[in-house]
Amino acid sequence: MDADTADVRGRTPHDLAVPEVLALLHTDADAGLDGQEAARRLAADGPNQLPRPRTAGPVRRFLRQLNSPLVYVLIAAGIVTFVLREYVDASVIAGVVVVNAILGFIQESKAESALDALRSMVTTEARVIRDGSIRTVPSEDLVTGDLVLVEAGDKVPADLRLVRSTELRADESALTGESLPVDKADMVLAPETPVSDRRNMLYSGTLVTNGTGAGIVVATGAGTQLGEIHRLVGSADTMATPLTRKLASFSTWLTVVILALALVTFVVGVLRGEPAADMFVAVVALAVGAIPEGLPAAVAITLAIGVSRMARQHAVIRRLPAVETLGGATVICSDKTGTLTQNRMTVRTLWTFTQEVPVEGADAVSPGGPQPEVLLDEALRWTLVIGANCNESRLDDDGGDIGDPTETAMLRVARRYGVGTHTLPRVGEVPFTSERQYMATLHTDPGSGGQVLLVKGAVERVSARCTGQLGADGSSLPLDADAVHEAAERLAADGMRVLATAVARDPAPDALDELAAGRGHGLVLAGLQAMMDPPRDTARRAVATCRNAGLQVKMITGDHATTAASIARQIGILGNGAPEGVLAGAELERVTDEELPDAVERTSVFARVSPDQKLRLVGALQSRHHVVAMTGDGVNDAPALKQADIGIAMGRGGTEAAKDAADMVLLDDDFATIEAAVEEGRGVYDNLTKFIVWTLPTNLGEGLVILVAILLGAALPILPTQILWINMTTAVALGLMLAWEPKEAGIMDRQPRDPRQPLLTRTMVLRTVLVSVLLVVGSWWVFQYERGAGASLDVSRTAAVNLFVTVEAFYLFICRSLTGPSWRVGLFTNRWLLVGVTVQAIGQAALTYVPAMNTLFQTAPLDWETWLRILGVAVVISLVVSLDKARAIRSEARSSARTAVGAGAG
Numbered sequence: 001m002d003a004d005t006a007d008v009r010g011r012t013p014h015d016l017a018v019p020e021v022l023a024l025l026h027t028d029a030d031a032g033l034d035g036q037e038a039a040r041r042l043a044a045d046g047p048n049q050l051p052r053p054r055t056a057g058p059v060r061r062f063l064r065q066l067n068s069p070l071v072y073v074l075i076a077a078g079i080v081t082f083v084l085r086e087y088v089d090a091s092v093i094a095g096v097v098v099v100n101a102i103l104g105f106i107q108e109s110k111a112e113s114a115l116d117a118l119r120s121m122v123t124t125e126a127r128v129i130r131d132g133s134i135r136t137v138p139s140e141d142l143v144t145g146d147l148v149l150v151e152a153g154d155k156v157p158a159d160l161r162l163v164r165s166t167e168l169r170a171d172e173s174a175l176t177g178e179s180l181p182v183d184k185a186d187m188v189l190a191p192e193t194p195v196s197d198r199r200n201m202l203y204s205g206t207l208v209t210n211g212t213g214a215g216i217v218v219a220t221g222a223g224t225q226l227g228e229i230h231r232l233v234g235s236a237d238t239m240a241t242p243l244t245r246k247l248a249s250f251s252t253w254l255t256v257v258i259l260a261l262a263l264v265t266f267v268v269g270v271l272r273g274e275p276a277a278d279m280f281v282a283v284v285a286l287a288v289g290a291i292p293e294g295l296p297a298a299v300a301i302t303l304a305i306g307v308s309r310m311a312r313q314h315a316v317i318r319r320l321p322a323v324e325t326l327g328g329a330t331v332i333c334s335d336k337t338g339t340l341t342q343n344r345m346t347v348r349t350l351w352t353f354t355q356e357v358p359v360e361g362a363d364a365v366s367p368g369g370p371q372p373e374v375l376l377d378e379a380l381r382w383t384l385v386i387g388a389n390c391n392e393s394r395l396d397d398d399g400g401d402i403g404d405p406t407e408t409a410m411l412r413v414a415r416r417y418g419v420g421t422h423t424l425p426r427v428g429e430v431p432f433t434s435e436r437q438y439m440a441t442l443h444t445d446p447g448s449g450g451q452v453l454l455v456k457g458a459v460e461r462v463s464a465r466c467t468g469q470l471g472a473d474g475s476s477l478p479l480d481a482d483a484v485h486e487a488a489e490r491l492a493a494d495g496m497r498v499l500a501t502a503v504a505r506d507p508a509p510d511a512l513d514e515l516a517a518g519r520g521h522g523l524v525l526a527g528l529q530a531m532m533d534p535p536r537d538t539a540r541r542a543v544a545t546c547r548n549a550g551l552q553v554k555m556i557t558g559d560h561a562t563t564a565a566s567i568a569r570q571i572g573i574l575g576n577g578a579p580e581g582v583l584a585g586a587e588l589e590r591v592t593d594e595e596l597p598d599a600v601e602r603t604s605v606f607a608r609v610s611p612d613q614k615l616r617l618v619g620a621l622q623s624r625h626h627v628v629a630m631t632g633d634g635v636n637d638a639p640a641l642k643q644a645d646i647g648i649a650m651g652r653g654g655t656e657a658a659k660d661a662a663d664m665v666l667l668d669d670d671f672a673t674i675e676a677a678v679e680e681g682r683g684v685y686d687n688l689t690k691f692i693v694w695t696l697p698t699n700l701g702e703g704l705v706i707l708v709a710i711l712l713g714a715a716l717p718i719l720p721t722q723i724l725w726i727n728m729t730t731a732v733a734l735g736l737m738l739a740w741e742p743k744e745a746g747i748m749d750r751q752p753r754d755p756r757q758p759l760l761t762r763t764m765v766l767r768t769v770l771v772s773v774l775l776v777v778g779s780w781w782v783f784q785y786e787r788g789a790g791a792s793l794d795v796s797r798t799a800a801v802n803l804f805v806t807v808e809a810f811y812l813f814i815c816r817s818l819t820g821p822s823w824r825v826g827l828f829t830n831r832w833l834l835v836g837v838t839v840q841a842i843g844q845a846a847l848t849y850v851p852a853m854n855t856l857f858q859t860a861p862l863d864w865e866t867w868l869r870i871l872g873v874a875v876v877i878s879l880v881v882s883l884d885k886a887r888a889i890r891s892e893a894r895s896s897a898r899t900a901v902g903a904g905a906g
Helices: 003-010 018-025 035-045 058-064 069-083 087-107 114-120 225-235 242-271 276-290 295-312 322-327 361-365 378-389 405-416 459-463 481-493 511-516 537-548 561-571 585-589 596-601 611-623 635-643 656-661 671-712 720-733 735-740 762-788 793-814 831-849 851-857 864-905
Strands: 125-130 133-138 147-151 159-171 182-184 207-219 315-317 331-334 346-351 356-358 426-430 438-444 451-458 466-470 476-478 497-505 523-532 552-556 581-584 603-607 628-632 646-650 664-666
Touching: 018 159, 018 207, 147 159, 225 611, 225 635, 242 276, 242 671, 276 671, 295 315, 295 322, 295 671, 295 735, 315 671, 322 646, 322 671, 331 611, 331 671, 346 378, 346 405, 346 481, 378 405, 378 451, 378 466, 378 497, 378 523, 405 497, 405 523, 426 511, 438 511, 451 459, 451 511, 459 481, 459 497, 459 523, 481 497, 481 523, 481 561, 523 561, 537 552, 537 561, 537 671, 552 561, 561 581, 561 603, 581 585, 585 603, 585 611, 596 603, 596 611, 611 628, 611 635, 628 635, 628 671, 635 646, 635 656, 646 656, 664 671, 671 720, 671 735, 671 762, 671 793, 720 735, 720 793, 720 831, 720 851, 735 793, 735 831, 762 793, 762 864, 793 831, 793 864, 831 851
Parallel strands: 331 552, 331 628, 466 523, 552 603, 581 603, 628 646, 646 664
Antiparallel strands: 125 133, 125 147, 147 207, 159 182, 159 207, 315 664, 346 356, 346 523, 426 438, 438 451, 451 497, 466 476, 497 523
């Protein structure tokens, strides 16, 4: 890189005068670079592109699916059975491993494409002046020192220091979060000026909305502000979800238990004089029995069903574990514009010296429909006429906005109150500039045949040129300046942008020229129009629901603190017991990393924040063990979306960078959809827990049956192939049916679960042990009874297998609710469960009576008396488990009541 280039970057070009920038970069404000120098710099610095990341290939992604302790045990079991020439068992185990790996490979998201989306934002063409001539070059070929020309509609191809401009404005919302276009002009700014306030810079990836300009390229590729966000995206951690962390911990714990049981089994058997080869077969049977082979498939399918349900709620899930993560969220960090608000600037109040008119509901947005009942006196009529005619924007036939959002808001409110737009022929104009802060237009008045001068702009600038005010009958009265400024300050305190409107009827011939020169007097103030991006009607209700469910809602926006706080109060993020703090980006910059977690915890609104600050905020919340859901729509949101436990991008107004960094995309950009998705996520987690609580006793029971057989020196009651049959068929036909369980009543009245809480609570562990022991006792009784009655080994094992499956079917209904009696759920609320039980019954009949199945799985037909014994044992076990569940529910209810009383007393 050029030393000169590094120097100008080190000195922050926004605080340098144009001649200094030109001198440092050895370029010219009129002729630009010469072609040879541009080629030399391109060769030295490289193309104007963001660096491409290295991504894992398909083979590596497939092998990643095998990276689990449980899978390691299964692979080892398969190898052992193959060496022992148990080819059927080995084939079944290998099939289970491969199927689960394929499912994981399919569900894993494609390689991160957020960086590709960021690069696509700068893949365009640019108009540059080189060798004194205008030419068009690919944006990749731009170098520092190039003189770039921009106009309305252009995407800025690199970071530019403006050297000249005419009425230039840029939409920087994707980069900074600023909701309105920013005025741009050549000036020198203080070094500490934040990116959002650097009016003398244009940044790569932003959009020019108005005017023309020319700027010197001061940064390209990774050196741009967009490149800095690219770096942040790359540095942001891709967080493991709570579910994946808990499953990994659970798998490790279960693997240790299985290996310990296997070792004990092998040692005891050998000490008892059993052949080592036979003990290997027994150990394999134990391992295969204890491993829940159907768990990965059950997790994937349960999450997939959650994805389908969320899609009906207008939430598209890009990464499957995000379904459950959202249900475990403890904090939602929401952007303001478009998520909590309607993303449409809207006039909310019309003020004149005679009346103040609130513009509510549909009146604020809809361009048609019945007219509101207001007194449309002359002062109010002229306020609307001025806003509609002193205006460069327009509405299409469907009421769509074309142009500046402030001006289109004025057009909509004028049409809404029956005042035609652009009805006065224009004969002259003074365009808005950041120096003047007002716009003026000269029209012919068809009614009087004379002329009328219309002005709109900042209250201070417009009122300073007024000597009168309009009365209700249109007469000119002496100006009450104090009343104007008091009203403007009051409306601005509510987070609204306030513009003044003024008129001069039959103006002096030089009136327009005087206004163009920044002078002019003798205007008559008509009134004020106060506007804002109003909150969504559903936002307040959704925020209240989230708070009732124990979720904190925090607003993180690039907009101004006053505007953000006003919206936050309207929708309930501030007030009603929520933390009252509001922190601006400049204040946040002074907070140390040690102080940040406390500051974030007690603050509800963060305004004027930069991308790296959003990243800090998410990290600070995660350091407090929060599960963070983060919403965003701009390029500036991408790093935080990736860092958050679940990133949520806007589908309508969001950039591709935000969507690709996110785990979930909202099709309707509505915060209420997040609340609905949280509810679905909680239901998904419940159903996953139900499956695990249901399947573990069977796996543990199967392992214990083998262990007991070895300890007693008896024949195995269940063979490895039979164990695999039980595990795989019941997981699919019975367990997976729990994925369709409806959400339990009151699911959004619960507090969020503690992210540090293990997958299985103490109650669930005790219930798992109880069911496992009952299964071992019941199956051994059935097996030994059949053997004692003279039945063959195959018949006895077939009875034990069917006992396991029957108990699982009964226990399935008990697991339909973890917090209350299962009968309250209703028998027919999950018809798939009834279908699954029927399918499993048919499968058991085939296993028991079909000769081919008898041969393959070493089973035999049973008589009806044996079936009665199996059903009897299953009923007894179910009654014992149901009584224990009822006892646990009562105990937890008493504990919760004591906790609530203690909290109230405290």
